[in-house]
Each structure stands twice: as C-alpha cells, then as structure tokens.
Amino acid sequence: MCGIVGLYLKDPALEPRLGELFAPMLAAMSDRGPDSAGFAIYGDEVGPGRIKLTLQHEDPAFDWSAIASALAARSGNTAGSEPDWFQNATAAVFKLATSEGEARAAFSELAPDAHIMSVGRSIEILKGVGRPQAIIERFNLPAMQGTHSIGHTRMATESAVSMAGSHPFSTGQDLCLVHNGSLSNHNWLRKRLEKQGIRFETENDSEVAAGYLTWRLRAGDSLEQALHKGLEDLDGFFTLTIGTRDGFAVIRDPVACKPAVLAETDQYVAMASEYRALVHLPGIEQASVWEPDPARVYLWERTQALGAVA
Amino acid sequence: MKTIDLDHQSVRELNQGLHDQASACTEPEWLVLNPAGKHAIACGLNAKLSVDIQGHAGYYCAGMNQQASVTLHGNAGQGVAENMMSGLVRVRGNASQSAAATAHGGLLVVEGDAAARCGISMKGVDIVVGGSVGHMSAFMAQAGRLVVCGDAGETLGDSLYEARIYVKGKVASLGADCIEKPMRDEHLAELRELLNRAGIDANPSDFRRYGSARELYHFKVDNAAAY
Known part of the structure; x- marks a missing residue:
C-alpha cells in the first residue's frame, strides 16, 4: 500500500513552518504505511x-x-x-x-x-523503522524549517522492513523520490544503470526509479525531460513524488491505479496519497484540489514559471 | 435536522445513526460537518434521507446507497457511490477514480470532473458528469447511461455491453468494441430527461452517442457452448 506526501512552499513566509505543516501530512498516512517512515527536507542550504x-x-x-x-x-x-x-x-x-x-x-x-x-x-533525509509518529518525534520534524519536503509511510511488500528499505531514496546530489506502487522491470533497469555508473544501496525497486532519474539528469536532461523519459522506461505501478534542490514533481504511470491528490494555493503545492493528509493545511478549503492525470508530468521549479507542464 | 460534526463524532457513529433510520425514518434530514477527507462517509443507507456533507470526502462516500439523496459540497475520493442501488448522489466538486463503480441503479451527478474509470462495470446506474471523465471510463459497463458534458479520456467504453454513453466534448480514444452510434429521437429524449434530472444546462443535440459494436467473443452465438 504505502502513503506518500509532499509539500512545496511558494511563499517564503511559510518556510519557518515547513516541519509543522508537513508532520501531520506524514502522520495522516500511518494507516497506509505503519512499518516505517521517512522524509527528505530541503533547506539550510x-x-x-x-x-x-x-x-x-x-x-x-x-x-x-x-x-x-x-x-x-x-x-x-x-x-x-x-x-x-x-x-x-x-x-x-x-x-x-x-x-x-x-x-x-x-x-x-x-x-x-x-x-x-x-x-x-540542501537535502537532508531522515528515516527509520516504526510508526510514522515515532519517526516524526525522533527527529523533531515539527520544528524543522525549509522550502520543501517529501515523505513516505511504508507497508513493505517487495522487500524487508528495514531502514534501508524505507523511502525516500536518493541516488544523486539533492535528488530523491518517494514511490507508491511496484516496478516490474527494476532488475533489468538496475543492471543497465549500474553499467552507467549508478550505485545502488539496496535491492529495492523504488531505488531504481531514483537511480534512473539521476542517470538522466547526469546525462544533461532537465528534470522535465528526465520524467518524460521515465514514463517510457519505467514499467509497473507508480505514483512518484520527486524532490530536487529547487524543484518538486509528481508523475503517475499510464494506468494510474495508485492514488494521488494535488492541492495548490498561492502559498504552496501539496501532494498526498489521500486528501485527508491535506486537511490541516492553511487555506485548503479554497485550494485548487485535483487528481493528477496519468502519464503527465507535474513540475514546479523555482527557476521557472510555476505550474504544470503538459 | 440532525447535525453530526465529524470533528467530534466518528464516521461509525454517523453511519450507525443513518442506518438506524432504515427501520423507522424519524429524522429525514442530516447535515454532516468537517468530513475532512474521511473514508466511507454515509455508506450503506437504506431510507429516504437527505444528507448534506459540507466539505471534501475520502473513499467510498455514499457507497451502496439505496433511496437516500446525498449531496457532497466538495470533492469526493475514490469510489463515490460505488455499488449504488437507488437514490441520488450529487458531488458539487470533482470525483476521484472509479465513481459509481458497479452501481446498479440511482443517479450520480458529478458537477465537476470525474477521474479515471468513471462508471467502471456499471450495471444500471445513471451518471451525469458536468465536466470531463478520465481514462477507461465505462470499462465493461453493462447497463445504465453515462453522460459526459466535457471530454472523455483514453479507451472510453472498452468491452462495453448494453450501457449507453453520451459525450458532448472530445473523446481521446474509444476502447475495444466501442463505437459511435446515431442519435435518434429516443436518445435525445432520454438525454434531455437525464440532464434535467441532473440540473445541468446543456443541449442534447450537441452530444454524440457511443455503444457496443457487439463484436467481441462473448457476443458470438457460436461461442455460446463455451459458457
């Protein structure tokens, strides 16, 4: 199952409150992933x-x-x-x-x-085995500041319950992703990426998706180009939320079985597996809330105009 | 009117209160506050109730509905009105995937957009969507009517049986065995009646009709012995 969440702040006034706004999002997804949890927080660059x-x-x-x-x-x-x-x-x-x-x-x-x-x-990744609330408290997430954060609550299916198997996965500088779903071509893709010099720490399928993006970015692709190629090369079920130093992206596979909801206001973009992870965010009742389309790249970057790219 | 605030009462308490009305309907009007995306709100009703939900709901809102009229003043998560038997479910916002999945009867109105698999395996329900529907809508739809006032995503009506589909906007692609069919007078009449019931202002003659070509394996009499 698993739950994924992400919060990308557009309004710098909210940056001191990033952890306080993000922690309840992660905790709300405990039912989807009680084994282990983790998050990446960007800030303090x-x-x-x-x-x-x-x-x-x-x-x-x-x-x-x-x-x-x-x-x-x-x-x-x-x-x-x-x-x-x-x-x-x-x-x-x-x-x-x-x-x-x-x-x-x-x-x-x-x-x-x-x-x-x-x-x-910019990136710091913190994760561990246990209830999401315990991980939140262990690292004192509510006190953290930053620009964006993505997180994952895990119900392990493809590999063991361990810190190494917890998300987010990072395979390159400032890049990480969280994944809900399962990839079917990860063994083949891992071998191909290892030949390109991408190093993997685990046998986890989701780490391969992170490695794939690292490989494409290293080859000179923009994040948007890398994500479009990923939609062609990654096979299986996935809703992915991706963080980079100054960017935030969401993609779903073409069948889109794994849930996702996006919410956007002038102050932030938020992503979650379920809407109930978003209910405490400021102005959520007036936010634009929608289900992201399958096989479409949604990307927000500080260096570009904000908004979705077809 | 009975008011239930889900900040202070559980979904289970709400649903039990609504179910208790099936034996003796003493409280026909209900107001639900602070749904906060919770799952299974107002499921399994079986009485002539009017339920207003003020906010966004999670999965399976108004699932298995019979007789009741449920209005969601917000967005719905996956499977709104799934397996509805009768009554009316109205979503004022958008609906996530699998709206009215396998539903046998009643009317679902989504005033905004519905995501993927709207009306999947529908078995007699009527669905009117004010906006667009996502991919694989009306997949294996067996009976009932799906009306889409916006556009339809990929593979509309794949492996369709007897359900009828009306789309006003563009169709990204038709699924296996789904074809466009002529709009005859009886189709214009039933579409007008559906739009009226849904309270959506649209001209029936702007729509196209889609249905089953009945060319798949199970439609061939030669294969009847295999069943």
Whole structure:
C-alpha cells in the first residue's frame, strides 16, 4: 500500500513552518504505511563548493563527535578545525568544504557502519523503522524549517522492513523520490544503470526509479525531460513524488491505479496519497484540489514559471 | 435536522445513526460537518434521507446507497457511490477514480470532473458528469447511461455491453468494441430527461452517442457452448 506526501512552499513566509505543516501530512498516512517512515527536507542550504551529508547509525549511542574530530585531524582540513556538524537523534548532518567523493571516502574509513542517507547542498533525509509518529518525534520534524519536503509511510511488500528499505531514496546530489506502487522491470533497469555508473544501496525497486532519474539528469536532461523519459522506461505501478534542490514533481504511470491528490494555493503545492493528509493545511478549503492525470508530468521549479507542464 | 460534526463524532457513529433510520425514518434530514477527507462517509443507507456533507470526502462516500439523496459540497475520493442501488448522489466538486463503480441503479451527478474509470462495470446506474471523465471510463459497463458534458479520456467504453454513453466534448480514444452510434429521437429524449434530472444546462443535440459494436467473443452465438 504505502502513503506518500509532499509539500512545496511558494511563499517564503511559510518556510519557518515547513516541519509543522508537513508532520501531520506524514502522520495522516500511518494507516497506509505503519512499518516505517521517512522524509527528505530541503533547506539550510550550504554555499557553492560546500556539501552537506546526512548519515545515520543503527547504534543510538554512536559517537558522532569522535567522527567530527577525526575529520578535523585528517590532512588537508584547514587549521584542523572541527567541521560544521550537528546530531539529530540517530542521524548526523555534516557540512564540509570538500567533494562528494572525498567525503564518501572519509566516512567509509572513519565510520564504515554508518549509512550515508543523502548528499547535496540542501537535502537532508531522515528515516527509520516504526510508526510514522515515532519517526516524526525522533527527529523533531515539527520544528524543522525549509522550502520543501517529501515523505513516505511504508507497508513493505517487495522487500524487508528495514531502514534501508524505507523511502525516500536518493541516488544523486539533492535528488530523491518517494514511490507508491511496484516496478516490474527494476532488475533489468538496475543492471543497465549500474553499467552507467549508478550505485545502488539496496535491492529495492523504488531505488531504481531514483537511480534512473539521476542517470538522466547526469546525462544533461532537465528534470522535465528526465520524467518524460521515465514514463517510457519505467514499467509497473507508480505514483512518484520527486524532490530536487529547487524543484518538486509528481508523475503517475499510464494506468494510474495508485492514488494521488494535488492541492495548490498561492502559498504552496501539496501532494498526498489521500486528501485527508491535506486537511490541516492553511487555506485548503479554497485550494485548487485535483487528481493528477496519468502519464503527465507535474513540475514546479523555482527557476521557472510555476505550474504544470503538459 | 440532525447535525453530526465529524470533528467530534466518528464516521461509525454517523453511519450507525443513518442506518438506524432504515427501520423507522424519524429524522429525514442530516447535515454532516468537517468530513475532512474521511473514508466511507454515509455508506450503506437504506431510507429516504437527505444528507448534506459540507466539505471534501475520502473513499467510498455514499457507497451502496439505496433511496437516500446525498449531496457532497466538495470533492469526493475514490469510489463515490460505488455499488449504488437507488437514490441520488450529487458531488458539487470533482470525483476521484472509479465513481459509481458497479452501481446498479440511482443517479450520480458529478458537477465537476470525474477521474479515471468513471462508471467502471456499471450495471444500471445513471451518471451525469458536468465536466470531463478520465481514462477507461465505462470499462465493461453493462447497463445504465453515462453522460459526459466535457471530454472523455483514453479507451472510453472498452468491452462495453448494453450501457449507453453520451459525450458532448472530445473523446481521446474509444476502447475495444466501442463505437459511435446515431442519435435518434429516443436518445435525445432520454438525454434531455437525464440532464434535467441532473440540473445541468446543456443541449442534447450537441452530444454524440457511443455503444457496443457487439463484436467481441462473448457476443458470438457460436461461442455460446463455451459458457
């Protein structure tokens, strides 16, 4: 089953309230996905030349400050100062003046048991096994600020209940997606993408959809072009909600069995598997509320005029 | 009038109250506040009730309706009026997919658009949509009438049996065995009557009629022995 939700703010005045508005959306989808939950939140962006990594460790007592000290001690770190970092429950966010490759190499050496959940300038992905409300509270989602967020509540069907199997999936910088449905050609597609250098952390079908988009964007496609190609190449049932550094998109497969509802006001665009996840949003009674068409790309980006693209 | 506020009472309490009217109809008018997208609101009614729902509803609103008149002042989630037997369900906004699925009787009016699979496997219900319908509408429709004042999505009326479809706007494509048929006087008359009952202002002569070509396997008498 699974539930997916997304909230993309158009009005900067709402940005301090992103977590407060988004948390009830995720919690409302608990009936559709009680196993595990996760969300990506975009905001608190680092400047050019810097990179933000979100890591998680299964041991709640894991000593992140030791990792921060070790990072400082590594050669090349200017003045040996501690990197900019903070811990949030079982997760830690590091903001580093380095490349993704160097950062990954450092963490695989210093913290080989930690999972890198996301890499980018804006994205932070937090997820875990348990009731969505427990995940919301663990990471104190209601206090978070940002520009947009997408989330997932999981009822596992295609792979085990685990943190690794929870959404959102990210396979490239600042890109992530949540998926409701199941892909039928993911094994074939995964092999094809691995040959193109896309790395996968799990056997999950949804991660393949994320990898596919990463591959297309890396090849120079716009997000819109990548999504149109995805509609041709992804086979199976899917409603996908996609986040990028400055964009937000929703697509459904041509048969569109998996539910989706979109709502738009001057202040935000919201997506959910069911309308009841949207009822607390400001001005929802006056919002434009509709069911997205099958095989159509709905995309909002800060750099472009807002609105759906055919 | 009886008022139920779903912020303070459960859908189960509402539906039980409505079901209790089947044995003795003592409270014919009901007002439902704060539906907030909840599922299965006003399902399984079987009395001459008038139910006004103020807001948006979730899945299966007014499902299995008999006799009652239910008006939703908002949008409906999946399967509004699914398996309706009789009565009237009116959606003032849009309806999600599978509206009036498998419904045997009564009238569903969607004043806005209906999404995919509107009237799928309909078995005698009448459906009037003020806007457009999505893909695979009236799939395997067996009986009843579907009226679309806007456009119809892909594969309209696929594997149709005896249901009649009237569309005013464009049809993206017709499904297997669904063909356009001439509008005769009796069709104009029944369409006029349906639009009147739905309270939708449209000219019957602007519509086209679609129905089954009766060319699929199960229409051939040679295959009768296989059943």
